[in-house]
Every structure is written in C-alpha cells, then in structure tokens.
Amino acid sequence: xxxxxxxxxIKELSKEEMEIIFEVAREMLPIAKGERKSDLLDGKIxxxxxxxxxxxxxxxxxxxxxxLGGSVIGFSNPSATSISKGETLADTVxxxxxxxxxIVIRHPYEGSARLAAEFAKNPVINAGDGAxxxxxxxxxxxxxxxxxxxxxxxxxxxxxxxxxxxxxxxSLAYALSHLGxxxxxVSPELLRMPSHIIRELREKxxxxxxxEEVIGDVDVLYVTRIQKERFPDPTEYKKxxxxxxxxxxxxxxxxxxxxxxxxxxxxDEIEPDVDYTEHARYFxxxxxxxxxxxxxxxxxxxxx
Amino acid sequence: xxxxxxxxxQKIKNGIVIDHIPCGMALKVLKILNINGDIGSTVSLxxxxxxxxxxxxxxxxxxxxxxxxxxxxxALIAPTATVNVIENYKVVSKHKVELPDEIVGIVRCMNPxxxxxxxxxxxxxxxxxxxxxxxxxxxxxxxxxGVEDIIENIL
Numbered sequence: 001x002x003x004x005x006x007x008x009x010i011k012e013l014s015k016e017e018m019e020i021i022f023e024v025a026r027e028m029l030p031i032a033k034g035e036r037k038s039d040l041l042d043g044k045i046x047x048x049x050x051x052x053x054x055x056x057x058x059x060x061x062x063x064x065x066x067x068l069g070g071s072v073i074g075f076s077n078p079s080a081t082s083i084s085k086g087e088t089l090a091d092t093v094x095x096x097x098x099x100x101x102x103i104v105i106r107h108p109y110e111g112s113a114r115l116a117a118e119f120a121k122n123p124v125i126n127a128g129d130g131a132x133x134x135x136x137x138x139x140x141x142x143x144x145x146x147x148x149x150x151x152x153x154x155x156x157x158x159x160x161x162x163x164x165x166x167x168x169x170x171s172l173a174y175a176l177s178h179l180g181x182x183x184x185x186v187s188p189e190l191l192r193m194p195s196h197i198i199r200e201l202r203e204k205x206x207x208x209x210x211x212e213e214v215i216g217d218v219d220v221l222y223v224t225r226i227q228k229e230r231f232p233d234p235t236e237y238k239k240x241x242x243x244x245x246x247x248x249x250x251x252x253x254x255x256x257x258x259x260x261x262x263x264x265x266x267x268d269e270i271e272p273d274v275d276y277t278e279h280a281r282y283f284x285x286x287x288x289x290x291x292x293x294x295x296x297x298x299x300x301x302x303x304x
Numbered sequence: 305x306x307x308x309x310x311x312x313x314q315k316i317k318n319g320i321v322i323d324h325i326p327c328g329m330a331l332k333v334l335k336i337l338n339i340n341g342d343i344g345s346t347v348s349l350x351x352x353x354x355x356x357x358x359x360x361x362x363x364x365x366x367x368x369x370x371x372x373x374x375x376x377x378x379a380l381i382a383p384t385a386t387v388n389v390i391e392n393y394k395v396v397s398k399h400k401v402e403l404p405d406e407i408v409g410i411v412r413c414m415n416p417x418x419x420x421x422x423x424x425x426x427x428x429x430x431x432x433x434x435x436x437x438x439x440x441x442x443x444x445x446x447x448x449x450g451v452e453d454i455i456e457n458i459l
Contacts (some may be wrong), residue, residue: 108418109417109419109422109445110417110418110445110446111413111420114443115420132445
C-alpha cells in the first residue's frame with residue numbers, strides 16, 4: 001500500500017492509511033527513544049534536500065533514518081551547491097534520486113514537492129513547500145492527539161493564534177475535520193483562517209477571537225505563534241499577542257485532561273510555567289516527529 | 305425567431321461562428337483568441353441575444369479557423385459555446401466545445417510562488433474542480449482559479 005509511494009499532501013492519505021502510519025509509529029517508539037536497536041533500513045540512503053532552513057524537521061528525519069540503521073546525505077544550505085549556479089529543481093532531484101533510496105525535500109516554492117515526485121523514481125516526502133503542504137508535521141500532530149485520547153473522532157480541538165499564514169494549521173484543520181473532530185478557530189480578526197481553507201472542512205467550525213469562550217470545552221489547544229511582522233503597528237501586536245498567551249491561570253479553566261500543543265519554536269505564546277503543568281505536550285509532540293518519520297520511511301521503502 | 309436574431313449580423317462566406325456563448329462573455333472570447341484591431345478580416349459580435357436558454361452572445365469571424373487548443377481555451381471561459389465552421393455560406397461542421405477534466409498547457413498558474421512559474425521544465429496542469437462556474441485547481445500548488453483569473457493567465 002505504501003511501498004514506493006510519495007507523501008506530498010495530507011489530502012492524499014485516507015483515514016485507514018493514517019491509522020496504519022500511527023500503528024507503525026507506535027511500534028517504532030522504543031527504537032526512537034534509543035531503548036532498542038534496529039537495522040530495518042540498513043544499507044538504505046536518505047537524501048535530505050533542504051532549500052530552506054529547518055532544524056526540527058530536518059534533524060528528526062535524520063534521527064529517524066539513523067535510528068533505523070540507514071544513512072543520510074544531503075544539504076541544508078543550497079547556496080553552497082550547484083543550485084546557486086542556476087540548476088533547476090528537476091535536475092537536482094534527478095541527480096540526488098540516483099544517489100539515494102528516498103528523498104525528503106523542503107523548498108520555498110509551492111508545488112515543488114509534487115514536481116520533485118514527478119522527476120524522482122524513488123519516493124519523495126514533502127517536508128514543507130512554501131505556504132503549501134507539510135504533511136509529516138500534520139501526521140505527527142495527529143499521532144500526538146491519537147496517542148493521548150486513543151481516537152480523534154468527536155474530540156474538540158481549538159486552533160489558536162495565526163490561522164491565516166500558519167501552514168501547519170491549514171493542513172491540520174483539514175485532516176482533523178475529515179477524521180471527525182470538532183474544530184474551534186480562535187484568532188484575532190486580522191489573522192482569521194482563509195475562507196478557502198474553511199470551505200474544505202466537513203463542518204463549519206466555530207470561530208471566535210476570545211480563548212475564554214472555548215477554554216472549558218476543548219480537549220486540545222493547538223497554539224501557534226503570532227508573528228510581529230504581520231502587524232503594521234507594534235503596539236497593536238503587543239496587545240493582540242498578549243491576549244492569546246497560554247498561562248497556568250488560564251489552564252485552570254480547562255478540562256483536566258486537556259492538552260496544549262505547539263509546532264515550536266515558541267516565543268512567548270506559552271508561558272514557561274505551563275511546561276510544568278499536566279497539560280503541556282509540545283515537547284512530546286516534537287519528539288513524536290521521530291517515530292512518525294521512522295514509520296513513513298519504513299513504509300515507503302517497503303520494509304514493514 | 306432564432307434566424308431573425310442571428311440575421312442581425314450578416315452571414316459570412318468562410319470562417320467560424322461561435323454561438324451560445326454565455327451572456328456578456330463575447331469580448332472575453334475574442335481576447336483569449338488574441339483577436340484585436342489588426343486581424344484584417346471582418347469580425348462581428350452580438351451580445352445579449354435572446355435565446356431559448358435566456359440570453360447568449362455570438363461571435364462571427366471571417367476567414368479564420370480554430371485550432372484544437374483554441375477550442376479548449378473557449379471551453380474554459382464559455383463552456384456552453386458551439387463552434388460552427390462555415391464554408392461558402394454553409395455550415396460544414398458544428399460542435400459543442402467541451403471542458404475536459406484536466407487542462408494542460410493553456411493556462412499558467414496565477415500563484416507567483418508556484419513552482420511552475422519558476423524556470424522548471426514542466427507544463428502547467430490543472431484539474432477542473434467545477435464546470436459551472438468554471439473553477440480549476442493547479443496540480444502543483446493547489447491554487448484555485450476562476451474565470452477572471454483564467455482570462456488573465458491564458459498562454
């Protein structure tokens with residue numbers, strides 16, 4: 001079902017396929033933690049083509065590959081490669097494809113992962129294409145929720161912060177809605193989720209600009225960073241950002257089992273004191289990038 | 305009735321009649337066919353003709369025939385149109401334009417950050433997600449485009 005397959009967009013994965021990925025990711029957990037050794041991908045080479053900087057995504061892919069006994073080649077600074085000489089993406093991909101068994105790509109232009117998948121014979125995994133898709137982030141977010149609650153259907157999930165520009169929340173909203181979760185959108189007026197994203201959701205989500213309106217109802221608070229650059233007036237930014245900050249006081253109004261997630265890096269949208277509450281899951285979530293990416297690598301390479 | 309309406313414009317000897325264009329779209333059809341002031345032959349255009357379907361536009365172009373590609377372009381903005389080929393005042397062929405499920409190489413993506421707008425060896429491709437109104441979606445960046453966007457980005 002997965003062997004040789006490209007992972008370009010979350011929309012191409014069915015509910016059943018996502019469940020298989022979660023199941024394999026669960027089996028990978030002890031290996032991801034270093035408690036057990038594996039040589040599942042011994043002799044396989046992953047090529048990481050990072051045309052844009054990234055720490056978490058790139059390093060968790062590398063960790064995933066190493067944990068499974070495979071090796072990694074690639075670049076994270078295209079200015080030091082032939083791309084700076086004007087090589088097309090199509091050519092770079094064809095060459096790297098011939099050096100490796102699977103490609104992971106991050107690129108500033110939208111649709112670049114689809115193009116890479118067309119030119120590569122081996123599987124291509126999209127690690128973010130501009131404002132477009134970032135399916136492995138969505139999968140690790142879903143896996144984190146799934147691990148916590150055992151299912152996604154029927155859960156109340158609030159997406160909070162910058163819902164306009166944040167690409168992670170766009171594909172996450174789509175996936176959550178198709179898996180049967182109830183979605184609450186919490187953002188300042190200026191950063192509301194674009195209507196073309198809302199149109200693709202299964203049910204119309206509840207929209208508000210006040211966290212307090214939903215805090216008592218939700219199982220998951222998915223917080224994103226509100227960037228200063230989005231506001232013409234810095235005082236306006238301070239005011240708005242302050243009203244979306246997650247604090248231990250605010251969480252007193254939340255359900256006991258509610259969890260706080262964040263794709264990281266965070267700046268000050270979650271107070272450091274929240275780290276020590278029962279609700280914090282963002283570091284767990286970041287770690288889950290490893291088992292989920294291990295599962296994907298093993299599946300597309302056809303070894304599980 | 306129909307004959308009377310059509311006769312508002314003279315019959316042509318050789319050329320094409322594009323009929324059943326959605327009301328108000330005739331000028332846009334001329335635009336995507338790249339027909340402007342210097343064509344050299346007669347172009348006639350009737351807008352807001354009453355018809356059984358309500359209202360339509362008609363375009364007649366003398367001494368001009370259409371390539372397959374041009375017919376596909378018409379289908380994108382006027383999916384109800386028919387193209388009649390006229391020879392010696394007679395209709396020698398008549399066919400409805402047809403909007404295919406996939407559009408390849410006749411429109412560029414409107415998203416400047418789409419990889420197809422960079423220097424890459426690919427032809428822009430779109431999926432038709434709705435035929436009425438026409439909405440197409442880029443196969444690469446997934447941006448959706450409506451009729452106005454299509455007209456602006458025709459190749």
